[in-house]
Amino acid sequence: MTVERIVVIGAGTMGHGIAQAAAVSGYQVTLTDVDPAALERGKQAIEKSTDKLAKKGIIDQNQQEAAAGIVIAEDMAAAGDAHLVIEAATENPEIKLALFKELDRVASKDTVLATNTSSISITRIAGATSRPDRVIGMHFFNPVALMTLLEVIRGLETSDTARDLAFEVGRQMGKEPVEVKDSPGFIANRILIPMINEAIFALQEGLGSAEDIDTIMKLGMSHPLGPLALADLIGLDVVLHIVEVLHRDFGDDKYRPARLLRQMVDADHLGRKTGKGFYQYN
Ligand SMILES: NC(=O)c1ccc[n+]([C@@H]2O[C@H](COP(=O)([O-])OP(=O)(O)OC[C@H]3O[C@@H](n4cnc5c(N)ncnc54)[C@H](O)[C@@H]3O)[C@@H](O)[C@H]2O)c1
Numbered sequence: 539m540t541v542e543r544i545v546v547i548g549a550g551t552m553g554h555g556i557a558q559a560a561a562v563s564g565y566q567v568t569l570t571d572v573d574p575a576a577l578e579r580g581k582q583a584i585e586k587s588t589d590k591l592a593k594k595g596i597i598d599q600n601q602q603e604a605a606a607g608i609v610i611a612e613d614m615a616a617a618g619d620a621h622l623v624i625e626a627a628t629e630n631p632e633i634k635l636a637l638f639k640e641l642d643r644v645a646s647k648d649t650v651l652a653t654n655t656s657s658i659s660i661t662r663i664a665g666a667t668s669r670p671d672r673v674i675g676m677h678f679f680n681p682v683a684l685m686t687l688l689e690v691i692r693g694l695e696t697s698d699t700a701r702d703l704a705f706e707v708g709r710q711m712g713k714e715p716v717e718v719k720d721s722p723g724f725i726a727n728r729i730l731i732p733m734i735n736e737a738i739f740a741l742q743e744g745l746g747s748a749e750d751i752d753t754i755m756k757l758g759m760s761h762p763l764g765p766l767a768l769a770d771l772i773g774l775d776v777v778l779h780i781v782e783v784l785h786r787d788f789g790d791d792k793y794r795p796a797r798l799l800r801q802m803v804d805a806d807h808l809g810r811k812t813g814k815g816f817y818q819y820n
Contacts, residue, residue, distance in 0.1 A: 555682030
């Protein structure tokens with residue numbers, strides 16, 4: 539099947555980024571969300587981002603116009619004749635399972651249904667549909683326009699056809715797809731999130747200040763960003779959620795969340811999005 543039409547579900551941070559990357563790569567894209575305000579914000583963010591990329595010469599005028607041509611819709615009807623649906627709605631199993639049940643009903647039987655989930659089992663999501671062979675994980679990274687990694691995750695029953703399609707679309711979008719087995723945190727978050735959690739333990743134990751810990755990891759490991767600054771960027775609530783998934787699903791205490799991480803989430807010090815995390819933001 540040649541992919542021409544892609545529907546993206548969820549117009550938040552990831553959804554609008556995926557829709558934009560798909561449109562500038564030549565796909566006809568529809569972007570949907572249950573929240574009209576999120577759709578409006580997504581549309582504005584795409585305009586702003588493509589404007590910036592065009593000024594830097596990263597995309598040309600045709601690509602900018604293609605992104606402006608993304609169809610905005612409040613329902614999922616467009617999934618009816620899409621070749622690929624990429625779901626990037628809120629990270630909540632109940633929302634995702636209900637969405638995939640509904641997508642399975644409205645999408646044509648050949649449509650491949652992909653999810654951008656960071657932590658929910660692809661096999662579990664596929665189980666909500668009658669087409670587990672055509673359900674796959676396409677885990678993009680933030681910001682989608684700039685990050686080239688794409689983790690492609692196969693559920694227990696995902697077919698080679700769905701895997702090949704995800705690779706083809708990912709490459710067309712300028713990404714480097716890497717196939718990963720379905721396991722908590724996949725590979726990127728399985729390694730990244732425990733490292734961030736360990737950095738929070740180091741801070742909690744007073745081994746150094748946030749700046750010291752980040753400086754050590756930047757200069758010693760050539761990381762562009764220290765783990766605590768990165769946690770602020772991701773959102774401490776998201777970090778806590780993923781570390782809890784690793785702890786619960788592996789049943790291994792090496793993944794226990796640092797107490798300081800929980801306290802910061804309880805205090806609503808979530809990082810950049812609330813203006814305060816390990817650092818202060820204006
Ligand atoms: N933020 C990241 O850095 C990042 C990175 C990789 C993967 N992800 C994953 O991407 C997904 C989206 O994350 P995000 O950060 O963009 O979240 P977000 O909160 O910015 O956006 C989620 C959007 O989904 C919408 N939504 C909720 N229920 C819906 C429904 N039933 N139908 C349609 N839209 C619905 C919300 O209105 C919201 O606009 C999650 O699964 C997350 O784990 C996030």
